[in-house]
Amino acid sequence: MPYKNREVEELLARVNLGSSVAESDNLLQVARIENSAFGDVVNDRIDLVPGTKGSGKSALFRIFVDFLPDYLLRQRKVVVAHGVHAPGDPVFHAFNDHFAKLTEPEFVRFWCIYLVSLAHEQFVKGERYATLLQEASSEIQGFRRACENARIPEIEATKNLRSILEWALHVLSAWRPKVKYRFPEGAGEVEIDLFGTRIEQKSAPNAEQDDELPKYVTDIKDALEAVLRKCRLSLWLMIDRLDEIFPRRSETERKALRGLLRAMRYFASDQIRVKVFLRDDMLDQLVRGAEGFTALTHVTARQGDTLRWTSDQILAMLVKRLFANVALAQFLKVDRQKLDASEKYRAECFYKVFSPTVFRGPKQSPTIRWIFNRCADGRGVVTPRDVLDLVIRAKQRQQDICASDPSGITDWIITPNAVQYGFEELSQRKRQTYLQAEFPHLWGYMERFVGGKTDYRQDALRELLGSDWKAVTDDLVAIGFLAKRTKAGEEVYSIPVLYKHGLRVTLGQA
Numbered sequence: 001m002p003y004k005n006r007e008v009e010e011l012l013a014r015v016n017l018g019s020s021v022a023e024s025d026n027l028l029q030v031a032r033i034e035n036s037a038f039g040d041v042v043n044d045r046i047d048l049v050p051g052t053k054g055s056g057k058s059a060l061f062r063i064f065v066d067f068l069p070d071y072l073l074r075q076r077k078v079v080v081a082h083g084v085h086a087p088g089d090p091v092f093h094a095f096n097d098h099f100a101k102l103t104e105p106e107f108v109r110f111w112c113i114y115l116v117s118l119a120h121e122q123f124v125k126g127e128r129y130a131t132l133l134q135e136a137s138s139e140i141q142g143f144r145r146a147c148e149n150a151r152i153p154e155i156e157a158t159k160n161l162r163s164i165l166e167w168a169l170h171v172l173s174a175w176r177p178k179v180k181y182r183f184p185e186g187a188g189e190v191e192i193d194l195f196g197t198r199i200e201q202k203s204a205p206n207a208e209q210d211d212e213l214p215k216y217v218t219d220i221k222d223a224l225e226a227v228l229r230k231c232r233l234s235l236w237l238m239i240d241r242l243d244e245i246f247p248r249r250s251e252t253e254r255k256a257l258r259g260l261l262r263a264m265r266y267f268a269s270d271q272i273r274v275k276v277f278l279r280d281d282m283l284d285q286l287v288r289g290a291e292g293f294t295a296l297t298h299v300t301a302r303q304g305d306t307l308r309w310t311s312d313q314i315l316a317m318l319v320k321r322l323f324a325n326v327a328l329a330q331f332l333k334v335d336r337q338k339l340d341a342s343e344k345y346r347a348e349c350f351y352k353v354f355s356p357t358v359f360r361g362p363k364q365s366p367t368i369r370w371i372f373n374r375c376a377d378g379r380g381v382v383t384p385r386d387v388l389d390l391v392i393r394a395k396q397r398q399q400d401i402c403a404s405d406p407s408g409i410t411d412w413i414i415t416p417n418a419v420q421y422g423f424e425e426l427s428q429r430k431r432q433t434y435l436q437a438e439f440p441h442l443w444g445y446m447e448r449f450v451g452g453k454t455d456y457r458q459d460a461l462r463e464l465l466g467s468d469w470k471a472v473t474d475d476l477v478a479i480g481f482l483a484k485r486t487k488a489g490e491e492v493y494s495i496p497v498l499y500k501h502g503l504r505v506t507l508g509q510a
Contacts, residue, residue, distance in 0.1 A: 001411075002410065003412075003413065005401075005405055005408045005409060005410055006407070008410055008413055011328060012395055012399045014325065014327050015325045016324070017388065020389045023062070025059065027321055028062055028063065028067075029063075030320065032059070033384075035056075035313060037305070038063070041064065042064075042072075046302050046304035047275050048300065048304065049276070049304050049307070050278055050279070050280040050304065051277075051307030052279065052306070052381050052480070053279055054386060055383045056309070056384055056385075057277040057278075057279070057307060058240055058277065059384075061240035064081075065079060072236075076233050076234060077233070077235075080236065081122075081237075082114075082118060092165070092245035098169045099256060103255065107258070107259025107263075108263050110168050110169065111259055111260045112267075113168040114164065114165070115274060117168060118164065118237055124140060132231050135230060135231065136231050139227040142223045142226060143224055143227055145223070146216065146219045146220045146222075146223040147220060149216070218266075225269060228272070234272070235271060236273050236274075237267070238276075239274070240277040242257060248438075249440075257286050258293070260276065261293075261299045265298050281479055284478065308382075309382050309384060314387050316339075318368075318391060319346045320339060322349075323336050328413075347368070350368060351367070354414055357370070357416075370419075371419070373497070375387050375426070375498060376496060377480030377498055378483035378484070379477075386426060386498070389422075389426050393421065393422040393425045393426065394418040394421060394422030395414060397421040397422060424501045427500060430498060430499060431499065431503060432502075435502075442476065445476065446476065446503075449505060450503050451503075451505070452503075452505055454494055454500065455493070455495075455507075455508065455510065456492070456494070457491075457493075458490070458491060460509075464510070473493065477493070481495070481499070482495060483495075
């Protein structure tokens, strides 16, 4: 039915769709989608959660850390999260010079110390668990003795993330017979002999050797498990935002994350889990290379599938966000209670806002399918971040359209022209914030496609990319810049529609 432009403009001005960045998303709780990855984590089936940038890893992390602790505690599960929540958190970056000097085995030690510190600070000393821990006083004393035997003295003052990092990095200097350390926040000073004996520097450290693991880990872990068993609890240590805490694509990042994956093994038990949310391209980078990654099966045994979203899940996400706004729900007479119960009703409500198709014609895709297909990268991966970015920009464009002709009318709350605009803006944004920003080492190759065609055979790629074209092409396929298919027995590569406007490419074969 036709609507007055002025009325639509005023309505859309009040519509909040949240944010495509999970840390800033104030609708994450009411509009969350419990996909298979959510079920796998909540049922403790997986520890490693891989996904493309924008696929919902941080949103899933926030759901568990911010919204579900009380529910999980009723299930006898304690969630402890590391402290990096905000984009660009400067705390880890403050220690870049220290991290750059560490070897991979030293990073294994660092993560072990760091995880023990998190468990100590947020669980053993956590106020919310004090009542539950009352019955485990003797086991807690055992945990503290294990720390003391490892020359890790009790620190009465509460430590923040920066203090934990300072402590973890200081104890890595354990090869010195005595280290004097002044505790943060005026908690005193102590000389430590962390490992009891000097650790001689090896000429060629071997990251695979278990004896590189700090000697205290097993004893402290056993003592912590005793506390958990007595209280009938399990402890989850969750880590996210790993693409922001070390310099991207640096050797430091590579060593740090490989060290974390190795450290995960030593904390895996029925009572303790380390759950890591990691970008799939970073995971691929960590296990590739001349040195390989032996014992990888120990890490991936509890790895989930890469986060993927179906068209129905994307529809559910959009509808929940649209009608979280009471004014819009009332204006369009939407029963918000029915949205969770019926997929058919969700689709019906979606098309109260959008037109049935973006373009006219008998064989056009429904609008939700049109959006879904155009947000797919070369691997067929669609992220909720991209879809939400598209719709937010379409909403803003519709406000401008209505404001330019306040006395006019419109057939839809968000028109096809606004949706097309939103997609074009998304494509431009993906070029800048994803292709160029995330893959600078490949951008020089991707830039050669700008202004060209969408489809390429092998000979065209060889001419465009040079003698290393096959290795480069494999990398471009791996990040979703190119889609690969077989046609008449020959491999053919295509730039997905997602990047069409950003790269100014036109349909056709090069």
